[in-house]
Structure formats: C-alpha cells, structure tokens
Amino acid sequence: MPEPDLDDLLDRAKYGRVSKGEVEWVAQIIGNPSAHHDLYRLIHIIGRAGNARDHEELVAPFLDSPGDPMLSRIASIVLDEWGLFGKYHDEYLAFCQGVDWDYEEDVRIVALTRAGKYLAQSKSSSLLACLIQTATSSEEDEITRRAALDGLALATGAAIQDLPSVDTSVEFDGSWAAGVLRQADQRYRRECQTNR
Structure with a gap:
C-alpha cells in the first residue's frame, strides 16, 4: 500500500471516512515507528478512526512520553475519548x-x-x-x-x-x-x- 497523505487521512478520520486498510496501516506504523513518521498525527488518526478494543495497546504507552509531551497530550485525549x-x-x-x-x-x-x-x-x-x-x-x-x-x-x-x-x-x-x-x-x- 502506498503511504497515504497524513493530512488527508486525518481530515477523513474526523468524518469516519478512513478505510479499514488505512486504519491498519496507521496501527502498524504506530507499533513500529521510524524517525520520519509524525506520531502525533498518527495517534490522532487512530484516535478518530480506530477503537479502544483494537488499538489501546498501541496508544497507552505514549501516555508516558517525557521526550515529547505532545505525544502524551494526544494519547491522553484519545484514551479519554475511548472512555478509558x-x-x-x-x-x-x-x-x-x-x-x-x-x-x-x-x-x-x-x-x-x-x-x-x-x-x-x-x-x-x-x-x-x-x-x-x-x-x-x-x-x-x-x-x-x-x-x-x-x-x-x-x-x-x-x-x-x-x-x-x-x-x-x-x-x-x-x-x-x-x-x-x-x-x-x-x-x-x-x-x-x-x-x-
């Protein structure tokens, strides 16, 4: 699968228009990130398009991100939105x-x-x-x-x-x-x- 445009993906995630394949691609990247990926936007996307049952274990570790507090911020928002x-x-x-x-x-x-x-x-x-x-x-x-x-x-x-x-x-x-x-x-x- 070619790498999607994250801005487009986030915009579509806000309206529930992300495919299951795209959600899984995002989940895979979050689970094995490289330096060139924008984890903040990826976690935001999974928060909008994913769900707690399938993706909590990917997001929860970012609550404790002393090297990048904004990752903790978005993880705390996502986990709360998921009722956790x-x-x-x-x-x-x-x-x-x-x-x-x-x-x-x-x-x-x-x-x-x-x-x-x-x-x-x-x-x-x-x-x-x-x-x-x-x-x-x-x-x-x-x-x-x-x-x-x-x-x-x-x-x-x-x-x-x-x-x-x-x-x-x-x-x-x-x-x-x-x-x-x-x-x-x-x-x-x-x-x-x-x-x-």
Missing part, C-alpha cells in the same frame, strides 16, 4: 498534579479539563482535591487555573457549552468562579464523608 480515563486514573492524576517533563503544561491543561468530564460521571476525591487546589492556588498561572476551574465546572454539572469562552477572561474571585468552587467544595466534603 478511569483505567488510567493514576496517570491522569499525575498529569493533573504536574509532571516535571511537561514544561509548557500542555499535558496538564488537557488532563485538568478531562478530569472534570470524568468526574461528572464518576467519583475520585483525589482528582477533585487536585482540581480544587489547582484552581485556588495563586502560585499557578492563569491558564492552568482556568483549566482546573473549567474541570470543576464540568465535574459539578455544567455542560461544556456553558463554560465561559476561552477568549473570555475569568475573574478568579468573581461570582462564576466562586459558585463553581463552592459547589466543588461541597461535593468534596460529601465524598469525603461517604468514604469514612
């Missing part, structure tokens, strides 16, 4: 807390928001505490705090379309943030009491 956040809970928690090799916090920011989506359906007092601590820490930068706050909003029942636009500045001491933090704190206290 809970299976990799400890890895996502570490990303939410911050790992030393994620210099620009690309992985952390994605993990903070994705943790909120997970918490909307599941319980994890450790994730919830991490999001609260991050959102309220004046030592964190504004983008990281905003990702944690968005995650908390999702965890407490907000829909993604109800979050303030990413172009909108959020006042961390404003009424929206205070309401989100109040709800998150109440939930955290309830979960801690039920875990006793």
Whole structure:
C-alpha cells in the first residue's frame, strides 16, 4: 500500500471516512515507528478512526512520553475519548498534579479539563482535591487555573457549552468562579464523608 497523505487521512478520520486498510496501516506504523513518521498525527488518526478494543495497546504507552509531551497530550485525549480515563486514573492524576517533563503544561491543561468530564460521571476525591487546589492556588498561572476551574465546572454539572469562552477572561474571585468552587467544595466534603 502506498503511504497515504497524513493530512488527508486525518481530515477523513474526523468524518469516519478512513478505510479499514488505512486504519491498519496507521496501527502498524504506530507499533513500529521510524524517525520520519509524525506520531502525533498518527495517534490522532487512530484516535478518530480506530477503537479502544483494537488499538489501546498501541496508544497507552505514549501516555508516558517525557521526550515529547505532545505525544502524551494526544494519547491522553484519545484514551479519554475511548472512555478509558478511569483505567488510567493514576496517570491522569499525575498529569493533573504536574509532571516535571511537561514544561509548557500542555499535558496538564488537557488532563485538568478531562478530569472534570470524568468526574461528572464518576467519583475520585483525589482528582477533585487536585482540581480544587489547582484552581485556588495563586502560585499557578492563569491558564492552568482556568483549566482546573473549567474541570470543576464540568465535574459539578455544567455542560461544556456553558463554560465561559476561552477568549473570555475569568475573574478568579468573581461570582462564576466562586459558585463553581463552592459547589466543588461541597461535593468534596460529601465524598469525603461517604468514604469514612
């Protein structure tokens, strides 16, 4: 099979128009990559066109990619989209807390928001505490705090379309943030009491 154009393949993967043969070609390359392949785009393609049952073992090892944090970022997105956040809970928690090799916090920011989506359906007092601590820490930068706050909003029942636009500045001491933090704190206290 001639090597497909990755841009075209990714565009088609977004709309479910990738053949089974093309998916298998991508899976084969991910499983045995060479230096000239763009692993980020390949993992993105398999995330859109593949499935957890057939391709989890190809994507999961990239969660821990200290040499290329963007590979960890796309792997964390794909595994979450496949409904596997809970299976990799400890890895996502570490990303939410911050790992030393994620210099620009690309992985952390994605993990903070994705943790909120997970918490909307599941319980994890450790994730919830991490999001609260991050959102309220004046030592964190504004983008990281905003990702944690968005995650908390999702965890407490907000829909993604109800979050303030990413172009909108959020006042961390404003009424929206205070309401989100109040709800998150109440939930955290309830979960801690039920875990006793």
